[in-house]
Amino acid sequence: MNSVWPRILIVGAGWAGFILSQQLDDSKYDITIIAPHQTFAYTPLLASAATGLFFSRLAEEPIRRAHRRMTYYRALATAADLDQKSVTCIPSILQPGGRDIPDANHPFTVDYDILIIAPGCVNQTFNTPGATEHCFFLKTVPDAEAIKAKLLSLLEVASLPTTSPERAKELLHIAVVGGGPTGVELSAELTDLFSEMSKTYPHLAGLPSITIHDVAPEILGVFHQKLKAHALRSFRKHGVEVKTNSHIEKIEEDALYTKEDGRIPVGMVAWATGNRQCDFVESLHGLSKATRLGRILTDQRLRALKEDQSVLENVYALGDAADIFGNGLPTTAEVAVQKAEYLVNTLNRRIGQVKQLGWLGDPEAWDGQGHGGGQV
Amino acid sequence: MNSVWPRILIVGAGWAGFILSQQLDDSKYDITIIAPHQTFAYTPLLASAATGLFFSRLAEEPIRRAHRRMTYYRALATAADLDQKSVTCIPSILQPGGRDIPDANHPFTVDYDILIIAPGCVNQTFNTPGATEHCFFLKTVPDAEAIKAKLLSLLEVASLPTTSPERAKELLHIAVVGGGPTGVELSAELTDLFSEMSKTYPHLAGLPSITIHDVAPEILGVFHQKLKAHALRSFRKHGVEVKTNSHIEKIEEDALYTKEDGRIPVGMVAWATGNRQCDFVESLHGLSKATRLGRILTDQRLRALKEDQSVLENVYALGDAADIFGNGLPTTAEVAVQKAEYLVNTLNRRIGQVKQLGWLGDPEAWDGQGHGGGQV
Numbered sequence: 001m002n003s004v005w006p007r008i009l010i011v012g013a014g015w016a017g018f019i020l021s022q023q024l025d026d027s028k029y030d031i032t033i034i035a036p037h038q039t040f041a042y043t044p045l046l047a048s049a050a051t052g053l054f055f056s057r058l059a060e061e062p063i064r065r066a067h068r069r070m071t072y073y074r075a076l077a078t079a080a081d082l083d084q085k086s087v088t089c090i091p092s093i094l095q096p097g098g099r100d101i102p103d104a105n106h107p108f109t110v111d112y113d114i115l116i117i118a119p120g121c122v123n124q125t126f127n128t129p130g131a132t133e134h135c136f137f138l139k140t141v142p143d144a145e146a147i148k149a150k151l152l153s154l155l156e157v158a159s160l161p162t163t164s165p166e167r168a169k170e171l172l173h174i175a176v177v178g179g180g181p182t183g184v185e186l187s188a189e190l191t192d193l194f195s196e197m198s199k200t201y202p203h204l205a206g207l208p209s210i211t212i213h214d215v216a217p218e219i220l221g222v223f224h225q226k227l228k229a230h231a232l233r234s235f236r237k238h239g240v241e242v243k244t245n246s247h248i249e250k251i252e253e254d255a256l257y258t259k260e261d262g263r264i265p266v267g268m269v270a271w272a273t274g275n276r277q278c279d280f281v282e283s284l285h286g287l288s289k290a291t292r293l294g295r296i297l298t299d300q301r302l303r304a305l306k307e308d309q310s311v312l313e314n315v316y317a318l319g320d321a322a323d324i325f326g327n328g329l330p331t332t333a334e335v336a337v338q339k340a341e342y343l344v345n346t347l348n349r350r351i352g353q354v355k356q357l358g359w360l361g362d363p364e365a366w367d368g369q370g371h372g373g374g375q376v
Numbered sequence: 377m378n379s380v381w382p383r384i385l386i387v388g389a390g391w392a393g394f395i396l397s398q399q400l401d402d403s404k405y406d407i408t409i410i411a412p413h414q415t416f417a418y419t420p421l422l423a424s425a426a427t428g429l430f431f432s433r434l435a436e437e438p439i440r441r442a443h444r445r446m447t448y449y450r451a452l453a454t455a456a457d458l459d460q461k462s463v464t465c466i467p468s469i470l471q472p473g474g475r476d477i478p479d480a481n482h483p484f485t486v487d488y489d490i491l492i493i494a495p496g497c498v499n500q501t502f503n504t505p506g507a508t509e510h511c512f513f514l515k516t517v518p519d520a521e522a523i524k525a526k527l528l529s530l531l532e533v534a535s536l537p538t539t540s541p542e543r544a545k546e547l548l549h550i551a552v553v554g555g556g557p558t559g560v561e562l563s564a565e566l567t568d569l570f571s572e573m574s575k576t577y578p579h580l581a582g583l584p585s586i587t588i589h590d591v592a593p594e595i596l597g598v599f600h601q602k603l604k605a606h607a608l609r610s611f612r613k614h615g616v617e618v619k620t621n622s623h624i625e626k627i628e629e630d631a632l633y634t635k636e637d638g639r640i641p642v643g644m645v646a647w648a649t650g651n652r653q654c655d656f657v658e659s660l661h662g663l664s665k666a667t668r669l670g671r672i673l674t675d676q677r678l679r680a681l682k683e684d685q686s687v688l689e690n691v692y693a694l695g696d697a698a699d700i701f702g703n704g705l706p707t708t709a710e711v712a713v714q715k716a717e718y719l720v721n722t723l724n725r726r727i728g729q730v731k732q733l734g735w736l737g738d739p740e741a742w743d744g745q746g747h748g749g750g751q752v
Contacts, residue, residue: 199442
């Protein structure tokens with residue numbers, strides 16, 4: 001499809017991609033965004049949503065917006081041809097129960113003039129046997145919904161007359177793997193949930209328990225000592241057990257196995273051991289990538305760098321999938337948002353120049369940056 | 377388990393069972409309620425919840441309540457021994473995606489002194505091939521959630537570049553089987569939804585369509601002529617096609633077949649052709665039942681009648697599963713609520729007499745009704 005406006009393709013609708021999709025000037029660009037789930041998730045609210053503090057709908061916002069000139073495809077990017085300027089996608093079909101299943105049989109391509117790569121990361125399971133099948137994750141609103149439904153189910157099954165108190169204790173033992181911020185937040189919310197639930201499930205009093213497992217010698221590794229001490233104090237007070245130096249060997253439906261303790265019966269394993277790059281980012285060749293996490297390296301203007309560190313014109317990368325060469329920043333929402341806002345400014349201003357230059361159908365003609373124009 | 381209080385077992389948590397479970401005097405009775413889903417559904421709100429007018433959580437209320445002395449089992453009654461005064465149940469386990477799957481491998485029994493039968497009805501499919509597997513129903517909140525998710529999925533799939541406009545038209549064709557109040561309400565909500573969606577899915581303009589099928593010569597059979605005319609006028613205005621005298625032959629995943637039109641491609645079939653008794657009610661022997669629908673017949677005091685029309689002491693039946701002998705009333709929420717409130721009054725007052733009589737552990741001793749006591 002040819003367009004009279006420069007075609008921006010945004011891959012991903014996390015903090016970076018969503019802000020770009022909503023704030024880029026839709027009267028000057030043809031904006032297309034692809035993401036496998038049709039809402040943007042307010043990630044810091046997911047732990048509360050998962051434990052039922054509020055409707056999970058409040059933790060998400062639809063990507064589609066009325067009266068905005070923008071195309072959204074519910075799809076997953078699988079490959080890009082950076083020379084031909086096109087991205088291959090497969091539909092992501094919502095299944096009963098809120099899960100998104102990629103439909104590899106119906107691929108399609110989207111051509112772009114400007115590509116913005118912001119698919120975020122996926123869950124890092126270190127190939128632990130059973131983790132993908134049996135663990136609960138906390139990256140998306142459907143993830144939070146699944147945790148909530150599982151917790152409710154555990155409480156109800158534990159309440160049945162066919163369930164012995166010993167079995168109920170096992171069912172209400174929640175293991176959280178990963179003592180980073182996600183695991184710690186979720187554990188804190190779980191203590192709140194169980195304390196609240198003691199009013200409606202008084203017969204289960206004393207049975208629920210939470211254990212945090214971390215392979216490291218301490219939880220919240222990168223955070224300030226004072227914060228760690230506070231978390232540990234609070235967990236001790238609420239009976240959350242913290243198992244550091246714990247090596248997970250495999251996960252089954254109703255148990256996890258560690259090198260140190262062998263089989264531990266559980267009702268649910270929540271897995272939050274961090275990120276790895278998604279297959280799409282891994283599939284991108286010819287780009288410079290960071291050693292740690294394989295993040296796409298960009299220059300200070302968020303332009304993707306080729307393997308020889310030269311700029312790949314009209315390809316930007318940000319969010320957890322990218323990092324600035326020589327100026328590394330953590331994989332946080334704050335960084336993603338600031339970069340997205342910078343890029344919105346750049347691109348919305350750049351198009352002013354396009355008009356000045358008169359766009360000729362050749363993307364390079366309106367790319368002030370590529371020609372040393374007076375760009376920000 | 378022996379109890380010092382009379383044990384009331386309520387089967388079902390619809391309008392009748394829920395009110396009883398919440399309003400019976402929990403300081404005087406041991407109350408147990410069993411129902412396969414842990415919330416009560418405000419049934420008239422389900423059509424709106426299904427089309428996303430509001431959070432479906434607003435259309436339901438938890439059966440469990442803090443600080444109420446009551447036992448709830450998430451289970452399905454499968455059989456009753458009316459002589460031994462016990463009900464056999466199987467757990468109803470919440471699955472990922474909100475569906476409840478009965479677990480026949482772990483049955484248990486609940487003994488009672490007073491049994492209240494109010495399980496409602498299940499969907500009547502007339503054994504239409506494919507209906508159970510492929511149709512969407514509208515009896516519970518999970519049903520409403522499933523419809524909402526399916527509609528969203530259809531809109532997104534129809535928006536993909538791999539979907540032709542012809543295919544999109546088929547995907548966005550919703551067939552509603554049954555022109556009773558549920559089918560009519562849902563169709564009306566669907567027209568609202570599609571009208572609202574035209575703002576966020578402008579590229580799908582003109583593609584959605586709704587058809588109501590009914591085997592009868594007109595829709596809303598039992599309602600007033602004026603109401604029927606209004607519904608038809610409104611449907612005509614909003615482009616809803618009404619196919620009366622339409623005989624459904626089978627349902628497939630993406631099509632329905634009628635005797636009159638053959639194969640009709642659809643995105644979704646919503647099925648609302650009415651009720652049949654649940655397996656539990658069908659399994660109850662020795663009770664008097666109505667010819668139509670097989671409802672348990674009761675006397676004016678809602679006491680179940682034996683086959684010889686004599687009263688079965690301490691067994692009450694109400695809601696859609698029951699009807700008063702010689703004084704039939706429709707299967708509506710209004711009737712269920714009024715009967716539930718009458719029974720709450722009766723039973724809460726009766727227990728006063730129990731105290732007067734001094735209860736001896738034999739339910740008959742405190743049953744004023746059975747002994748001609750000065751009962752309401």
